[in-house]
Amino acid sequence: MRLKPITIGNITTENNVFLAPLAGYTNYPFRRLCKGYGAGLCYTEMVSAKGLKYGSENTKELLYTEENEGLCAAQVFGNEPDTLRAACEHEAFAPFPIVDINMGCPVPKIYKNGEGSALLENPILAEQIVRECVKSGKIITVKFRIGITDDKLITAEFAKRMEGAGASLITVHGRTKDKIYAGDVNFAEIEAAKRAVQVPVIANGGVFSNADAERLMRETGADGVMVARAALFNPQIFCELTGVPTESKLEMFRKQLKWTGQVCDERFTTVFMRKMAAFYVKGQKGAAAFKEKLFQAQNPEEVWAIAQQIWQE
Ligand SMILES: Cc1cc2nc3c(=O)[nH]c(=O)nc-3n(C[C@H](O)[C@H](O)[C@H](O)COP(=O)(O)O)c2cc1C
Incomplete structure (x- = not known):
């Protein structure tokens, strides 16, 4: 994968291999791990703009970070321009100079609320949201899908609208909302978005190896790639993509367990x-038996003892 820095507003990332927002996973310790393996920019999981408005402690916890994290982007979802702007201005967002607006989430509860991917059907509102959020002074980026269904793809037009409204970078997940996470990535649509705008375009979908990343870059002309599910199974995919040296699975797990324990109960x-161990063990001999054992572990020490059995050196 050809590495290059990406300029987003007045910030430049180290490289063009990003860790996607992953609800339930991309917490501070996991982002720290992926950054150490070479990820050029990591995203928090999506947090609710309304949740922040109503003072949800859980929403604030999802945004936990520490000074040593360095550059990180926060992702937010919602559909009210003023509530989203207030989220950008909320103190919980202070550590994050870049705020990404989720316009791709297919989860029924979110979609039915007119949030996430529902904004693809309401481009005027999507524009208003970006315009309002830009006023917060944050660098605003947008992550969206190529459409709701394959018979109505909107990528290039939507990308142009987002850029026009003030987005400093767009990420295109090359699948429709109806496909959820399955099926081929539509390279042509991502390429169309890349041609339509001047701001950097990050391509997302189906990167599980360096060859996948190279193909996605080649077929779309995108400026960079965003990796999601592959990082859950193998955070060291970033080593493969960026050339950072790898380490053993056991060492990786030890770090993540330690860092998670330092900030979570x-x-x-x-x-x-x-x-996480269940993800990391996938495909290994005896995985099913290890998983069964794992799920009986009652505390971090017991999890560690089983991890050592799985990945003895
Ligand atoms: C468990 C899970 C959680 C996700 N959470 C988010 C999220 O919070 N925000 C978002 O924009 N996308 C989210 N996504 C979508 C991914 O960021 C990404 O767009 C998608 O998985 C396609 O990339 P991949 O083929 O590399 O997995 C999630 C995906 C998964 C599997």
């Missing part, structure tokens, strides 16, 4: 790291 750490 014991219950969360246990449940979260059990889930």
Whole structure:
């Protein structure tokens, strides 16, 4: 993958390989891990603009970060321009100079509320949202899908509108809302978006290897790639894409367990790291038996003991 820095507003990233927002996963320790493996920009999971408005503690926790994280983007969802702007201006967003607006989430509850991918059907409102959020002084970016269904693809026009409204970068997930995460990525639509705008375009969808990333870049002409599910199974995919040296799975797991334990309570750490271990063990011999054991672990020490059995050196 050809690496290059990406300029987003007045900020320049180290490279063009980004970690996607992943609800339930891209917390501070996980982002720290991926950054160490070479990710040029990491995103928080999506947080609700309304949640912040009503003082939800949970929403604030999702935005937890530490000074040493460095550059990171926060992602927000909603559909009220003033509520989204207030979120950008909220103190919980202070550590994040870049705010990405989610216009791709296909989850029924979000879509039915007119949020996430529903904004693809309401481009005027989507523009108003970006215009209002830009007034917060944050660098605003947008992540969206190529349309709701394959018979009505909107990518280039939507990209142009977002740029016109003030977005400093767009990320295109090359699938429709109806496809959720399945099916081929539509390279032509991402390419059409790239041709339509001057701001950087990041291509997203289906990157599970360096060859995938190279193909996505080649076929779309995009400025960079965003990796989502592959990072859940293998955070060291960023090493493969950026040339950072790899380390053992056990060492990776040890770090993530330690860092998660430092900022999350014991219950969360246990449940979260059990889930992560289940991702990391996928495809390995004896994975099913290890998973069964894992899910009986009651505390981080027990999770660690099982991880050592799985990945003994
Ligand atoms: C578990 C899970 C959580 C996700 N959460 C978010 C999210 O919070 N915000 C967002 O924009 N996309 C979210 N996505 C979509 C991904 O960021 C990405 O667009 C999608 O998975 C396609 O990329 P991939 O083929 O590399 O997985 C999520 C995807 C998954 C599988």
